[in-house]
Amino acid sequence: xxxxxxxxxxxxxxxxxxxxxxxxxxxxxxxxxxxxxxxxxxxxxxxxxxxxxxxxxxxxxxxxxxxxxxxxxxxxxxxxxxxxxxxxxxxxxxxxxxxxxxxxxxxxxxxxxxxxxxxxxxxxxxxxxxxxxxxxxxxxxxxxxxxxxxxxxxxxxxxxxxxxxxxxxxxxxxxxxxxxxxxxxxxxxxxxxxxxxxxxxxxxxxxxxxxxxxxxxxxxxxxxxxxxxxxxxxxxxxxxxxxxxxxxxxxxxxxxxxxxxxxxxxxxxxxxxxxxxxxxxxxxxxxxxxxxxxxxxxxxxxxxxxxxxxxxxxxxxxxxxxxxxxxxxxxxxxxxxxxxxxxxxxxxxxxxxxxxxxxxxxxxxxxxxxxxxxxxxxxxxxxxxxxxxxxxxxxxxxxxxxxxxxxxxxxxxxxxx
Amino acid sequence: xxxxxxxxxxxxxxxxxxxxxxxxxxxxxxxxxxxxxxxxxxxxxxxxxxxxxxxxxxxxxxxxxxxxxxxxxxxxxxxxxxxxxxxxxxxxxxxxxxxxxxxxxxxxxxxxxxxxxxxx
Numbered sequence: 001x002x003x004x005x006x007x008x009x010x011x012x013x014x015x016x017x018x019x020x021x022x023x024x025x026x027x028x029x030x031x032x033x034x035x036x037x038x039x040x041x042x043x044x045x046x047x048x049x050x051x052x053x054x055x056x057x058x059x060x061x062x063x064x065x066x067x068x069x070x071x072x073x074x075x076x077x078x079x080x081x082x083x084x085x086x087x088x089x090x091x092x093x094x095x096x097x098x099x100x101x102x103x104x105x106x107x108x109x110x111x112x113x114x115x116x117x118x119x120x121x122x123x124x125x126x127x128x129x130x131x132x133x134x135x136x137x138x139x140x141x142x143x144x145x146x147x148x149x150x151x152x153x154x155x156x157x158x159x160x161x162x163x164x165x166x167x168x169x170x171x172x173x174x175x176x177x178x179x180x181x182x183x184x185x186x187x188x189x190x191x192x193x194x195x196x197x198x199x200x201x202x203x204x205x206x207x208x209x210x211x212x213x214x215x216x217x218x219x220x221x222x223x224x225x226x227x228x229x230x231x232x233x234x235x236x237x238x239x240x241x242x243x244x245x246x247x248x249x250x251x252x253x254x255x256x257x258x259x260x261x262x263x264x265x266x267x268x269x270x271x272x273x274x275x276x277x278x279x280x281x282x283x284x285x286x287x288x289x290x291x292x293x294x295x296x297x298x299x300x301x302x303x304x305x306x307x308x309x310x311x312x313x314x315x316x317x318x319x320x321x322x323x324x325x326x327x328x329x330x331x332x333x334x335x336x337x338x339x340x341x342x343x344x345x346x347x348x349x350x351x352x353x354x355x356x357x358x359x360x361x362x363x364x365x366x367x368x369x370x371x372x373x374x375x376x377x378x379x380x381x382x383x384x385x386x387x388x389x390x391x392x393x394x395x396x397x398x399x400x401x402x403x404x405x406x407x408x409x410x411x412x413x414x415x416x417x
Numbered sequence: 418x419x420x421x422x423x424x425x426x427x428x429x430x431x432x433x434x435x436x437x438x439x440x441x442x443x444x445x446x447x448x449x450x451x452x453x454x455x456x457x458x459x460x461x462x463x464x465x466x467x468x469x470x471x472x473x474x475x476x477x478x479x480x481x482x483x484x485x486x487x488x489x490x491x492x493x494x495x496x497x498x499x500x501x502x503x504x505x506x507x508x509x510x511x512x513x514x515x516x517x518x519x520x521x522x523x524x525x526x527x528x529x530x531x532x533x534x535x536x537x
Contacts, residue, residue: 386429
Protein backbone atom coordinates (compact mmCIF):
# COMPACT_ATOMS: atom_id res chain seq x y z
CA UNK A 1 0.00 0.00 0.00
CA UNK A 2 1.31 3.45 -1.01
CA UNK A 3 0.78 6.34 1.38
CA UNK A 4 -0.31 9.68 -0.08
CA UNK A 5 -1.84 12.88 1.24
CA UNK A 6 -3.89 13.36 -1.92
CA UNK A 7 -4.97 10.94 -4.63
CA UNK A 8 -6.42 12.55 -7.77
CA UNK A 9 -8.50 10.25 -9.96
CA UNK A 10 -8.18 11.49 -13.55
CA UNK A 11 -5.41 13.47 -15.25
CA UNK A 12 -7.42 15.79 -17.49
CA UNK A 13 -7.66 19.55 -16.98
CA UNK A 14 -9.66 19.09 -13.75
CA UNK A 15 -7.32 16.59 -12.12
CA UNK A 16 -4.18 18.50 -13.07
CA UNK A 17 -5.49 21.86 -11.85
CA UNK A 18 -6.65 20.35 -8.53
CA UNK A 19 -3.31 18.59 -7.98
CA UNK A 20 -1.29 21.70 -8.84
CA UNK A 21 -3.39 23.90 -6.56
CA UNK A 22 -3.04 21.44 -3.67
CA UNK A 23 0.72 21.42 -4.23
CA UNK A 24 0.78 25.23 -4.23
CA UNK A 25 -1.07 25.13 -0.90
CA UNK A 26 1.68 22.95 0.55
CA UNK A 27 0.38 19.38 0.16
CA UNK A 28 3.43 17.16 -0.26
CA UNK A 29 2.53 13.66 -1.37
CA UNK A 30 0.21 13.83 -4.37
CA UNK A 31 -0.49 11.22 -7.03
CA UNK A 32 -2.56 11.50 -10.23
CA UNK A 33 -4.04 8.27 -11.60
CA UNK A 34 -4.93 8.46 -15.32
CA UNK A 35 -6.67 5.83 -17.44
CA UNK A 36 -5.31 7.03 -20.82
CA UNK A 37 -1.72 6.79 -22.00
CA UNK A 38 -1.02 10.48 -21.43
CA UNK A 39 -2.21 13.32 -19.20
CA UNK A 40 -4.55 15.84 -20.81
CA UNK A 41 -7.90 14.06 -20.89
CA UNK A 42 -10.37 14.87 -23.65
CA UNK A 43 -8.45 18.05 -24.59
CA UNK A 44 -5.92 15.87 -26.42
CA UNK A 45 -8.44 15.20 -29.17
CA UNK A 46 -10.04 18.68 -29.19
CA UNK A 47 -7.59 20.14 -31.73
CA UNK A 48 -9.77 23.16 -32.60
CA UNK A 49 -9.05 26.50 -30.97
CA UNK A 50 -11.16 28.49 -28.53
CA UNK A 51 -9.75 27.22 -25.24
CA UNK A 52 -8.17 29.49 -22.66
CA UNK A 53 -9.72 32.86 -23.59
CA UNK A 54 -10.79 33.44 -19.97
CA UNK A 55 -7.94 31.75 -18.13
CA UNK A 56 -4.91 32.57 -20.28
CA UNK A 57 -6.38 35.52 -22.24
CA UNK A 58 -5.47 33.85 -25.51
CA UNK A 59 -7.05 31.36 -27.85
CA UNK A 60 -5.43 27.93 -27.62
CA UNK A 61 -6.18 24.51 -29.05
CA UNK A 62 -7.10 21.71 -26.63
CA UNK A 63 -3.66 20.04 -26.63
CA UNK A 64 -1.97 23.42 -26.12
CA UNK A 65 -4.21 24.22 -23.14
CA UNK A 66 -3.55 20.79 -21.64
CA UNK A 67 0.14 21.10 -22.49
CA UNK A 68 0.57 24.12 -20.23
CA UNK A 69 -0.70 22.13 -17.25
CA UNK A 70 1.19 18.96 -18.20
CA UNK A 71 4.40 21.02 -18.22
CA UNK A 72 3.62 22.36 -14.75
CA UNK A 73 2.84 18.89 -13.39
CA UNK A 74 6.08 17.54 -14.85
CA UNK A 75 8.03 20.35 -13.19
CA UNK A 76 6.80 19.19 -9.75
CA UNK A 77 7.33 15.88 -8.00
CA UNK A 78 3.64 15.03 -8.22
CA UNK A 79 3.56 11.31 -9.05
CA UNK A 80 1.69 10.34 -12.20
CA UNK A 81 0.51 6.88 -13.19
CA UNK A 82 -0.85 6.72 -16.75
CA UNK A 83 -2.51 3.69 -18.37
CA UNK A 84 -3.86 3.10 -14.88
CA UNK A 85 -7.47 2.28 -14.14
CA UNK A 86 -8.99 3.02 -10.76
CA UNK A 87 -11.26 0.17 -9.73
CA UNK A 88 -12.54 1.24 -6.37
CA UNK A 89 -12.40 3.84 -3.63
CA UNK A 90 -13.11 2.57 -0.12
CA UNK A 91 -14.90 4.47 2.62
CA UNK A 92 -11.61 5.05 4.42
CA UNK A 93 -10.12 6.57 1.24
CA UNK A 94 -8.06 3.66 -0.02
CA UNK A 95 -7.93 3.86 -3.81
CA UNK A 96 -7.45 0.56 -5.65
CA UNK A 97 -6.04 0.76 -9.16
CA UNK A 98 -4.52 -1.56 -11.74
CA UNK A 99 -2.10 -1.24 -14.66
CA UNK A 100 -0.03 -3.50 -16.89
CA UNK A 101 3.37 -2.95 -15.34
CA UNK A 102 2.59 -2.79 -11.60
CA UNK A 103 -0.51 -4.96 -11.42
CA UNK A 104 -2.90 -4.22 -8.57
CA UNK A 105 -2.01 -1.21 -6.41
CA UNK A 106 -3.52 0.43 -3.36
CA UNK A 107 -3.13 4.09 -2.46
CA UNK A 108 -4.00 5.24 1.06
CA UNK A 109 -5.07 8.88 0.95
CA UNK A 110 -6.11 11.54 3.42
CA UNK A 111 -8.15 13.23 0.69
CA UNK A 112 -9.32 12.13 -2.77
CA UNK A 113 -10.25 14.37 -5.70
CA UNK A 114 -12.66 12.83 -8.21
CA UNK A 115 -11.87 14.20 -11.68
CA UNK A 116 -13.04 11.42 -13.99
CA UNK A 117 -14.82 13.67 -16.46
CA UNK A 118 -17.85 12.57 -18.45
CA UNK A 119 -18.73 10.33 -21.34
CA UNK A 120 -21.07 10.70 -24.28
CA UNK A 121 -24.61 9.41 -24.32
CA UNK A 122 -24.49 6.39 -26.66
CA UNK A 123 -26.92 5.13 -29.26
CA UNK A 124 -28.35 2.62 -26.82
CA UNK A 125 -29.73 5.49 -24.75
CA UNK A 126 -31.83 6.71 -27.69
CA UNK A 127 -34.76 4.81 -29.08
CA UNK A 128 -33.82 4.76 -32.76
CA UNK A 129 -35.33 1.90 -34.73
CA UNK A 130 -33.29 -0.19 -37.15
CA UNK A 131 -30.42 -2.62 -37.26
CA UNK A 132 -26.98 -2.16 -35.76
CA UNK A 133 -24.62 -1.66 -38.71
CA UNK A 134 -21.11 -0.18 -38.57
CA UNK A 135 -20.90 3.57 -39.05
CA UNK A 136 -22.94 4.74 -36.06
CA UNK A 137 -20.83 6.30 -33.33
CA UNK A 138 -20.65 9.23 -30.96
CA UNK A 139 -19.13 12.46 -32.27
CA UNK A 140 -16.32 12.17 -29.73
CA UNK A 141 -15.40 8.69 -30.96
CA UNK A 142 -15.17 10.02 -34.51
CA UNK A 143 -13.10 12.93 -33.17
CA UNK A 144 -10.61 10.47 -31.69
CA UNK A 145 -10.46 8.46 -34.94
CA UNK A 146 -9.74 11.55 -37.04
CA UNK A 147 -7.57 13.63 -34.71
CA UNK A 148 -5.56 11.02 -32.79
CA UNK A 149 -5.67 7.83 -34.86
CA UNK A 150 -5.53 9.67 -38.18
CA UNK A 151 -8.29 8.01 -40.20
CA UNK A 152 -11.70 8.97 -41.47
CA UNK A 153 -14.64 6.92 -40.20
CA UNK A 154 -16.87 7.74 -43.19
CA UNK A 155 -17.60 9.78 -46.30
CA UNK A 156 -21.26 10.75 -46.17
CA UNK A 157 -22.28 11.94 -42.75
CA UNK A 158 -25.45 12.79 -40.85
CA UNK A 159 -25.06 14.29 -37.38
CA UNK A 160 -27.74 14.01 -34.71
CA UNK A 161 -27.47 16.69 -32.03
CA UNK A 162 -26.18 20.23 -32.41
CA UNK A 163 -24.11 20.49 -29.26
CA UNK A 164 -20.64 21.90 -29.72
CA UNK A 165 -18.96 18.53 -30.31
CA UNK A 166 -21.40 17.74 -33.10
CA UNK A 167 -20.83 21.13 -34.74
CA UNK A 168 -17.04 20.92 -34.42
CA UNK A 169 -17.09 17.46 -36.00
CA UNK A 170 -19.26 18.69 -38.88
CA UNK A 171 -16.47 21.10 -39.81
CA UNK A 172 -13.69 18.63 -39.12
CA UNK A 173 -15.19 15.90 -41.32
CA UNK A 174 -15.88 18.45 -44.09
CA UNK A 175 -12.30 19.77 -44.04
CA UNK A 176 -11.06 16.19 -44.39
CA UNK A 177 -13.20 15.64 -47.46
CA UNK A 178 -16.42 14.10 -46.14
CA UNK A 179 -19.84 15.36 -47.13
CA UNK A 180 -21.88 16.34 -44.07
CA UNK A 181 -25.45 16.22 -45.32
CA UNK A 182 -27.36 17.61 -42.36
CA UNK A 183 -27.22 18.26 -38.64
CA UNK A 184 -30.51 17.35 -36.94
CA UNK A 185 -31.47 18.86 -33.59
CA UNK A 186 -34.38 17.49 -31.56
CA UNK A 187 -34.94 20.76 -29.72
CA UNK A 188 -36.18 23.98 -31.31
CA UNK A 189 -32.81 25.63 -30.56
CA UNK A 190 -29.21 24.52 -30.79
CA UNK A 191 -27.29 23.78 -27.61
CA UNK A 192 -24.09 24.89 -29.33
CA UNK A 193 -22.40 28.28 -29.43
CA UNK A 194 -23.60 30.69 -32.13
CA UNK A 195 -20.00 31.07 -33.24
CA UNK A 196 -19.80 27.34 -33.91
CA UNK A 197 -23.05 27.35 -35.88
CA UNK A 198 -21.65 30.09 -38.12
CA UNK A 199 -18.09 28.81 -38.46
CA UNK A 200 -18.76 25.05 -38.52
CA UNK A 201 -22.06 24.84 -40.44
CA UNK A 202 -22.85 28.09 -42.30
CA UNK A 203 -19.28 28.42 -43.62
CA UNK A 204 -19.67 25.09 -45.41
CA UNK A 205 -23.35 25.31 -46.29
CA UNK A 206 -24.30 22.47 -43.93
CA UNK A 207 -28.01 22.68 -43.07
CA UNK A 208 -29.14 22.68 -39.44
CA UNK A 209 -32.62 21.19 -39.05
CA UNK A 210 -34.22 22.14 -35.75
CA UNK A 211 -37.07 20.11 -34.18
CA UNK A 212 -35.92 17.15 -36.20
CA UNK A 213 -34.56 13.73 -35.27
CA UNK A 214 -33.37 10.42 -36.68
CA UNK A 215 -36.15 7.82 -36.42
CA UNK A 216 -34.60 4.87 -38.23
CA UNK A 217 -31.24 3.58 -39.39
CA UNK A 218 -30.87 1.49 -42.55
CA UNK A 219 -28.24 -1.04 -43.64
CA UNK A 220 -27.03 -4.42 -42.46
CA UNK A 221 -23.22 -4.50 -42.27
CA UNK A 222 -22.60 -0.83 -42.96
CA UNK A 223 -24.96 2.09 -42.47
CA UNK A 224 -26.63 2.92 -45.80
CA UNK A 225 -28.96 5.71 -44.77
CA UNK A 226 -31.16 7.18 -42.07
CA UNK A 227 -34.75 8.31 -41.93
CA UNK A 228 -35.24 11.68 -40.29
CA UNK A 229 -38.52 13.28 -39.25
CA UNK A 230 -39.73 16.53 -37.72
CA UNK A 231 -40.94 16.42 -34.13
CA UNK A 232 -43.86 18.17 -32.46
CA UNK A 233 -43.71 20.28 -29.30
CA UNK A 234 -43.75 17.10 -27.19
CA UNK A 235 -40.65 16.02 -29.16
CA UNK A 236 -42.59 13.17 -30.83
CA UNK A 237 -41.93 12.45 -34.54
CA UNK A 238 -44.71 13.80 -36.78
CA UNK A 239 -46.03 11.08 -39.13
CA UNK A 240 -45.74 12.04 -42.78
CA UNK A 241 -42.62 14.19 -42.35
CA UNK A 242 -40.18 11.29 -42.75
CA UNK A 243 -37.32 11.79 -45.18
CA UNK A 244 -34.66 9.27 -46.26
CA UNK A 245 -31.05 10.46 -46.36
CA UNK A 246 -28.32 8.32 -47.82
CA UNK A 247 -25.22 8.21 -45.60
CA UNK A 248 -22.54 5.81 -44.37
CA UNK A 249 -21.96 7.49 -41.02
CA UNK A 250 -24.21 8.75 -38.25
CA UNK A 251 -22.54 10.80 -35.53
CA UNK A 252 -24.32 11.29 -32.23
CA UNK A 253 -23.83 14.42 -30.17
CA UNK A 254 -26.73 13.96 -27.82
CA UNK A 255 -25.48 14.78 -24.38
CA UNK A 256 -22.78 14.07 -21.85
CA UNK A 257 -23.05 12.02 -18.69
CA UNK A 258 -20.68 12.54 -15.73
CA UNK A 259 -18.79 9.31 -15.12
CA UNK A 260 -19.68 8.63 -11.49
CA UNK A 261 -19.45 4.85 -11.10
CA UNK A 262 -16.57 5.19 -8.61
CA UNK A 263 -18.38 7.94 -6.73
CA UNK A 264 -21.55 5.85 -6.39
CA UNK A 265 -19.62 2.81 -5.16
CA UNK A 266 -18.08 4.77 -2.29
CA UNK A 267 -21.50 6.15 -1.37
CA UNK A 268 -21.16 9.72 -2.63
CA UNK A 269 -24.61 11.27 -2.95
CA UNK A 270 -25.44 12.49 -6.48
CA UNK A 271 -27.57 15.40 -7.64
CA UNK A 272 -30.43 14.11 -9.80
CA UNK A 273 -30.17 16.99 -12.26
CA UNK A 274 -26.40 17.30 -12.74
CA UNK A 275 -25.76 13.55 -12.31
CA UNK A 276 -22.69 14.70 -10.40
CA UNK A 277 -21.95 14.66 -6.67
CA UNK A 278 -23.67 17.02 -4.23
CA UNK A 279 -20.88 19.32 -3.04
CA UNK A 280 -20.18 22.30 -0.80
CA UNK A 281 -18.45 25.52 -1.88
CA UNK A 282 -15.05 23.77 -1.75
CA UNK A 283 -16.42 20.93 -3.90
CA UNK A 284 -16.31 18.45 -1.02
CA UNK A 285 -18.90 15.71 -1.43
CA UNK A 286 -21.00 14.45 1.47
CA UNK A 287 -18.33 11.76 1.93
CA UNK A 288 -15.68 13.43 4.15
CA UNK A 289 -12.35 14.01 2.37
CA UNK A 290 -13.71 13.21 -1.10
CA UNK A 291 -13.84 16.17 -3.47
CA UNK A 292 -15.09 16.42 -7.05
CA UNK A 293 -14.43 18.86 -9.89
CA UNK A 294 -14.68 19.26 -13.65
CA UNK A 295 -17.10 17.34 -15.84
CA UNK A 296 -17.61 14.59 -13.28
CA UNK A 297 -19.28 17.22 -11.09
CA UNK A 298 -21.24 19.08 -13.77
CA UNK A 299 -20.86 19.17 -17.53
CA UNK A 300 -19.04 22.36 -18.49
CA UNK A 301 -18.94 24.22 -21.79
CA UNK A 302 -15.65 26.03 -21.14
CA UNK A 303 -12.49 24.35 -19.88
CA UNK A 304 -11.48 27.67 -18.32
CA UNK A 305 -14.28 27.19 -15.78
CA UNK A 306 -13.15 23.60 -15.19
CA UNK A 307 -9.73 24.92 -14.21
CA UNK A 308 -11.27 27.52 -11.90
CA UNK A 309 -13.52 24.94 -10.25
CA UNK A 310 -10.72 22.43 -9.86
CA UNK A 311 -8.45 24.95 -8.18
CA UNK A 312 -11.22 25.51 -5.64
CA UNK A 313 -11.39 21.74 -5.06
CA UNK A 314 -7.59 21.56 -4.78
CA UNK A 315 -7.64 24.31 -2.17
CA UNK A 316 -10.45 22.54 -0.32
CA UNK A 317 -8.56 19.25 -0.34
CA UNK A 318 -5.44 20.99 1.01
CA UNK A 319 -7.46 22.60 3.83
CA UNK A 320 -8.95 19.20 4.63
CA UNK A 321 -5.52 17.55 4.70
CA UNK A 322 -4.17 20.23 7.05
CA UNK A 323 -7.22 19.92 9.33
CA UNK A 324 -8.39 23.45 8.51
CA UNK A 325 -11.71 22.41 6.99
CA UNK A 326 -13.86 21.55 9.97
CA UNK A 327 -17.36 22.19 11.28
CA UNK A 328 -19.44 24.99 9.82
CA UNK A 329 -23.15 25.42 9.31
CA UNK A 330 -24.34 24.25 5.91
CA UNK A 331 -27.44 25.38 4.09
CA UNK A 332 -28.82 24.37 0.70
CA UNK A 333 -28.96 26.29 -2.54
CA UNK A 334 -31.94 25.87 -4.85
CA UNK A 335 -32.74 26.84 -8.43
CA UNK A 336 -36.38 27.65 -9.29
CA UNK A 337 -38.33 29.40 -12.10
CA UNK A 338 -36.14 28.40 -15.01
CA UNK A 339 -32.94 27.60 -13.08
CA UNK A 340 -32.33 23.87 -13.54
CA UNK A 341 -29.62 23.35 -10.98
CA UNK A 342 -26.98 25.04 -8.85
CA UNK A 343 -23.44 23.94 -8.03
CA UNK A 344 -22.48 23.99 -5.18
CA UNK A 345 -25.63 22.50 -3.73
CA UNK A 346 -24.66 23.44 -0.15
CA UNK A 347 -22.81 26.38 1.34
CA UNK A 348 -21.15 26.99 4.70
CA UNK A 349 -22.69 30.22 6.02
CA UNK A 350 -19.66 30.74 8.26
CA UNK A 351 -17.54 31.16 5.09
CA UNK A 352 -15.37 34.26 4.94
CA UNK A 353 -14.74 34.49 1.20
CA UNK A 354 -16.72 35.37 -1.89
CA UNK A 355 -18.14 32.32 -3.60
CA UNK A 356 -19.83 31.75 -6.92
CA UNK A 357 -22.97 29.73 -7.52
CA UNK A 358 -22.91 28.19 -11.00
CA UNK A 359 -26.18 27.35 -12.72
CA UNK A 360 -27.86 26.56 -16.00
CA UNK A 361 -31.27 27.63 -17.26
CA UNK A 362 -33.77 25.24 -18.84
CA UNK A 363 -34.75 27.40 -21.82
CA UNK A 364 -33.68 30.53 -23.69
CA UNK A 365 -34.47 33.83 -21.89
CA UNK A 366 -33.98 37.30 -23.36
CA UNK A 367 -33.80 40.39 -21.17
CA UNK A 368 -34.65 38.44 -18.01
CA UNK A 369 -33.33 39.08 -14.51
CA UNK A 370 -31.30 36.66 -12.41
CA UNK A 371 -32.54 37.08 -8.86
CA UNK A 372 -30.81 35.68 -5.77
CA UNK A 373 -32.84 35.62 -2.57
CA UNK A 374 -32.79 34.18 0.91
CA UNK A 375 -35.56 34.10 3.51
CA UNK A 376 -37.61 36.47 1.37
CA UNK A 377 -34.82 39.07 1.04
CA UNK A 378 -33.40 39.84 -2.38
CA UNK A 379 -29.61 39.57 -2.21
CA UNK A 380 -28.92 40.52 -5.81
CA UNK A 381 -30.78 41.08 -9.05
CA UNK A 382 -29.06 41.45 -12.38
CA UNK A 383 -30.51 41.84 -15.85
CA UNK A 384 -29.05 39.57 -18.53
CA UNK A 385 -29.40 40.27 -22.24
CA UNK A 386 -29.60 36.55 -22.95
CA UNK A 387 -29.59 33.31 -20.97
CA UNK A 388 -29.33 29.99 -22.80
CA UNK A 389 -29.17 26.36 -21.64
CA UNK A 390 -25.85 25.92 -23.44
CA UNK A 391 -24.10 28.54 -21.38
CA UNK A 392 -23.26 28.16 -17.72
CA UNK A 393 -23.98 31.28 -15.66
CA UNK A 394 -22.90 32.31 -12.19
CA UNK A 395 -23.83 34.66 -9.37
CA UNK A 396 -21.55 35.80 -6.56
CA UNK A 397 -22.37 35.38 -2.88
CA UNK A 398 -20.39 37.61 -0.51
CA UNK A 399 -19.63 36.90 3.19
CA UNK A 400 -21.85 39.91 4.04
CA UNK A 401 -24.80 38.18 2.35
CA UNK A 402 -24.12 35.05 4.41
CA UNK A 403 -23.98 36.95 7.72
CA UNK A 404 -27.72 37.10 8.36
CA UNK A 405 -28.42 33.52 7.38
CA UNK A 406 -29.31 30.77 9.83
CA UNK A 407 -29.13 26.98 9.61
CA UNK A 408 -32.69 26.93 8.23
CA UNK A 409 -32.04 29.45 5.45
CA UNK A 410 -32.02 28.48 1.79
CA UNK A 411 -30.37 30.44 -1.02
CA UNK A 412 -32.67 30.61 -4.01
CA UNK A 413 -31.71 31.60 -7.56
CA UNK A 414 -34.55 32.28 -9.99
CA UNK A 415 -35.21 33.89 -13.34
CA UNK A 416 -37.65 36.79 -13.45
CA UNK A 417 -39.03 37.67 -16.89
CA UNK B 418 -27.24 44.95 -52.37
CA UNK B 419 -28.26 43.72 -48.93
CA UNK B 420 -26.57 40.91 -47.08
CA UNK B 421 -27.49 39.42 -43.74
CA UNK B 422 -25.47 37.52 -41.18
CA UNK B 423 -25.61 36.53 -37.54
CA UNK B 424 -23.10 38.24 -35.28
CA UNK B 425 -20.79 35.94 -33.32
CA UNK B 426 -18.93 38.64 -31.39
CA UNK B 427 -20.83 37.58 -28.24
CA UNK B 428 -23.43 34.91 -27.32
CA UNK B 429 -26.34 37.25 -28.06
CA UNK B 430 -26.30 36.46 -31.81
CA UNK B 431 -27.82 39.64 -33.29
CA UNK B 432 -29.18 39.31 -36.84
CA UNK B 433 -27.30 41.98 -38.83
CA UNK B 434 -28.18 43.51 -42.20
CA UNK B 435 -25.41 45.02 -44.27
CA UNK B 436 -26.00 47.28 -47.25
CA UNK B 437 -23.27 47.10 -49.88
CA UNK B 438 -22.55 49.12 -53.00
CA UNK B 439 -19.64 48.37 -55.34
CA UNK B 440 -17.99 46.28 -52.65
CA UNK B 441 -18.22 49.12 -50.11
CA UNK B 442 -20.22 48.91 -46.90
CA UNK B 443 -22.93 51.60 -46.90
CA UNK B 444 -24.67 50.73 -43.64
CA UNK B 445 -24.80 48.14 -40.87
CA UNK B 446 -28.07 47.63 -39.01
CA UNK B 447 -29.45 45.17 -36.46
CA UNK B 448 -26.35 45.12 -34.27
CA UNK B 449 -26.74 46.21 -30.66
CA UNK B 450 -23.12 47.19 -29.99
CA UNK B 451 -19.95 48.53 -31.62
CA UNK B 452 -18.34 45.10 -31.71
CA UNK B 453 -21.20 43.91 -33.89
CA UNK B 454 -20.55 46.72 -36.36
CA UNK B 455 -16.84 45.86 -36.55
CA UNK B 456 -17.57 42.15 -36.87
CA UNK B 457 -20.03 42.71 -39.70
CA UNK B 458 -17.63 44.92 -41.69
CA UNK B 459 -14.74 42.44 -41.51
CA UNK B 460 -16.97 39.43 -42.03
CA UNK B 461 -18.55 40.87 -45.16
CA UNK B 462 -15.43 42.30 -46.80
CA UNK B 463 -12.67 39.92 -45.72
CA UNK B 464 -13.82 36.95 -43.61
CA UNK B 465 -10.92 35.29 -41.79
CA UNK B 466 -10.80 31.92 -40.05
CA UNK B 467 -8.35 30.00 -37.91
CA UNK B 468 -7.58 26.64 -39.47
CA UNK B 469 -6.98 23.60 -37.28
CA UNK B 470 -6.30 20.14 -38.63
CA UNK B 471 -3.66 17.43 -38.33
CA UNK B 472 -0.59 16.41 -40.26
CA UNK B 473 1.11 13.03 -40.77
CA UNK B 474 3.98 12.13 -38.45
CA UNK B 475 6.71 9.70 -39.48
CA UNK B 476 7.93 7.57 -36.61
CA UNK B 477 5.52 9.10 -34.13
CA UNK B 478 3.64 7.52 -31.23
CA UNK B 479 0.50 8.52 -33.13
CA UNK B 480 0.07 8.62 -36.92
CA UNK B 481 -0.88 12.33 -36.88
CA UNK B 482 -0.11 15.44 -34.86
CA UNK B 483 -2.53 18.39 -34.59
CA UNK B 484 -1.63 21.72 -36.23
CA UNK B 485 -3.11 25.21 -36.51
CA UNK B 486 -2.60 28.30 -38.61
CA UNK B 487 -0.44 30.77 -36.65
CA UNK B 488 -2.98 33.49 -37.52
CA UNK B 489 -6.40 33.51 -39.22
CA UNK B 490 -6.41 32.88 -42.97
CA UNK B 491 -8.94 34.03 -45.59
CA UNK B 492 -12.06 31.87 -45.33
CA UNK B 493 -11.96 31.06 -49.05
CA UNK B 494 -8.44 29.62 -48.78
CA UNK B 495 -9.28 26.91 -46.24
CA UNK B 496 -9.59 23.98 -48.64
CA UNK B 497 -6.53 25.06 -50.63
CA UNK B 498 -4.53 25.07 -47.39
CA UNK B 499 -5.95 21.65 -46.47
CA UNK B 500 -4.63 20.35 -49.78
CA UNK B 501 -1.10 21.49 -48.97
CA UNK B 502 -1.25 20.23 -45.36
CA UNK B 503 -2.51 16.81 -46.44
CA UNK B 504 0.53 16.45 -48.75
CA UNK B 505 2.90 17.23 -45.89
CA UNK B 506 4.44 14.99 -43.26
CA UNK B 507 6.81 15.70 -40.38
CA UNK B 508 9.35 13.51 -38.63
CA UNK B 509 9.07 12.80 -34.91
CA UNK B 510 9.99 14.18 -32.45
CA UNK B 511 7.58 17.11 -32.76
CA UNK B 512 7.10 19.83 -30.13
CA UNK B 513 4.26 22.31 -29.56
CA UNK B 514 4.99 25.40 -31.67
CA UNK B 515 7.22 23.66 -34.25
CA UNK B 516 6.67 25.21 -37.68
CA UNK B 517 5.39 22.45 -39.94
CA UNK B 518 4.79 24.57 -43.06
CA UNK B 519 6.29 28.04 -43.41
CA UNK B 520 4.26 30.80 -45.09
CA UNK B 521 1.55 28.51 -46.47
CA UNK B 522 0.37 29.56 -49.98
CA UNK B 523 2.30 32.80 -49.48
CA UNK B 524 -0.37 34.01 -47.05
CA UNK B 525 2.21 35.09 -44.49
CA UNK B 526 0.88 32.50 -42.05
CA UNK B 527 2.69 29.41 -40.75
CA UNK B 528 1.20 26.03 -39.93
CA UNK B 529 2.46 25.08 -36.46
CA UNK B 530 2.18 21.94 -34.34
CA UNK B 531 -0.18 22.18 -31.37
CA UNK B 532 0.87 18.98 -29.61
CA UNK B 533 4.05 17.05 -29.09
CA UNK B 534 5.01 13.58 -30.26
CA UNK B 535 8.19 12.24 -28.72
CA UNK B 536 8.44 9.47 -31.31
CA UNK B 537 8.50 5.72 -30.90
